[in-house]
Amino acid sequence: MNKEIFSAVRPAIVLTILFALLLGLVYPLAMTGIGQLLFPNAANGSLVTENGKVIGSAVVGQAFVSDRYFQTRPSAAGKGYDGMSSSGSNLGPTSQALADRVKADVDKRQAEGVAIVPNDLVTASGSGLDPDLSPAAALVQVPRIAKVRGLPQAEVKALVDAAIVLPLAGFLGEPRVNVLALNRSLDRLKVAAIAPAPAGAIAIVPAPAL
């Protein structure tokens, strides 16, 4: 037995070092190099810039709490959409805390005139950084936003319809709306309504493709 242990020591130590170099350094660094070369935008977080400033990531959600915007789902990441502490609520199905939280959110939506609340609008996502809403959860917010912004409902609804991403081949994925892209198109709409800009500036930002 001792002889067997002894005979394993050199291979174990040497292979640990060699594999640490290969798998722990060469592999991730090579992937970093190739990734940065081929897909520089995606490899750095798919950042979205406006006027030279980084305003978010196309794949990660950010908080929208104002009534003027399509609001995002509740988030358990830190104090909400904290990119440094992703987390779900982890509340179980019979949790009183979950029922209380959902009730408060449902009451708020019902006060806005929403009769049946879409499930994703009042539940916290797994990451706390969900970038999307279901089309239903976006559509129930249209009347409020139209009212606050003084826009025709049809115009706001058209934005949502244009932003809906359908599942690939009809079943791969869920119908969804990227909230950041949708809200940016909402802001552009307002600018356009006040001061008609030259053609091209009104373009609605499409939701990022799958």
Place this chain on the structure above:
Amino acid sequence: MTIQGWTLIALFIGILLVLTKPMGMWLHALFEGRRTPLHVVLGPVESGFYRLAGIDPTVDQGWRRYAVHMLVFNFVLLLFTYAVLRLQGVLPLNGLGYGAASEHLSFNTAISFATNTNWQSYGGESTLSNLSQMLGLTIHNFLSAATGIALAFALFRGFARRSAAGIGNFWADMTRVTLYLLLPLCMISALFHIANGVPQTLAASVEVTTVEGATQTLALGPVASQEAIKMLGTNGGGFFNANSAHPFENPNAITNLVQMLSIFVIAFGMTWVFGKAVGNQRQGWAILTAMLVLFVVGVGITYWQEAIGNPVLHGLGVAGGNMEGKEVRFGIVASSLFAVVTTAASCGAVNAMHDSFTALGGMIPLFNMQLGEVVIGGVGAGIYGFLMFAILAVFVAGLMVGRTPEYVGKKIESREVKLAVLAIAVLPLAILGMTSLASVMDAGLAGPLNKGPHGFSEILYAFTSATANNGSAFVGLTANTPFYNGLLGVAMWLGRFFVIVPMLAIAGSLAAKRYTPTSAGSLPTTGPLWVGLLVGIILILGGLTFLPSLALGPIVDHLAMIDGKLS
């Protein structure tokens, strides 16, 4: 439940069945040590590694030597990762300036990765530097997976060889699997993930001024390279706290599908290798069929329960299925499927929070792990665990109908049955023993976030996940404490190595036996009868052992849920 949902599930299984044979053939080449096309590039690396380490890959090791060398190697790896985590504060690539991980957290994490568990007591983005992720964790993701496959190879040789003294060479098996299978596949997978929006950078974070004017800091890092092996090696330890629910780990439905396929593809291929090794392909397909029966039933139950949703929330005026803890881009079906896949294999990655599943929807992942993760199973570990049940099934059939206990040409005698029982008994002993302990100690009771039966489920899930080397969690449990880090570390160690050693002993004893040709007295181990017997044995053993604990947790929780009793 929708047609689209079941289409996804059917497509998922269909793709895997198509990949089974090609994956199996590639694995079989490594099993036999044959040359592959990749030897042109990686052959010199392999032989260079052997030369520096003083390894002769042609030496055939007996089971004791194979086991000891595997254990020593894993112990050295463990020390290495412990050192990296403890020295994190002074090592480079630490953009956020994190200090050393605590002793108990480092202990827990090092064991966790060495045992292919990847239990996340740490919160990736808030505890670990980029160097720790790469050097400390990624290396284990490869090598613990390669170890699992090597061990399964050793057991296959036990069945396949006749009157042989050895079961292969651990160093050669492990190195070949890493170089010719895991590394190339991971390079492809990592690039695919980057192209789809998974970051791969040495920057630690980026600051963002949101549209509403708030500041949001997004954690970044070499995510894609770790994501690839995390799934393919059924490790499951996420770069981020939220694991594959995090949009940077799993940005869309296609990456999600690829991640689920990555979890299963090697395990599917391993059933083919087994059939090929024992000279009858139908033996492999029979095993895969039994696994798939259990898998599909599990998926059906979880999907059904999650699609129905939580009656407590319906009462408040919320429409639809259970979306708490789930991402919109995955929805009900891809989250349910992922949960069952990750616990059927020993992966433990999550794309939705299992803690927030409905009571019965969350019970299936728990039960999958309690069955020993033999439903498909982790790379290597799944099939060797399953073969322990096959040995028992042959023995039980022998008792019932007076057949000679034989399996694929080897007589199953009392030594093998005893060792198989030993390997299988570790799971209930550790899970139920430690859960009981935590349920009566103050340090244990301080853990659960949820009250009532769901709190008990959180504790039970933790010890189940650790012992079964899964690593998923009901994350509500506060487990980064000396009590849980310590006890769960022990559970992971028991669950991995106290299964492996008896299993290798079986391999050794089988290899030494002569071939017994099939006779009129042998039980056929390929047909529907055999598949039914296997499924029955697994369910009866798992059911009898764990049903009482499930009754106390998820089942009471379910009754409370439909009754609207909150706690």
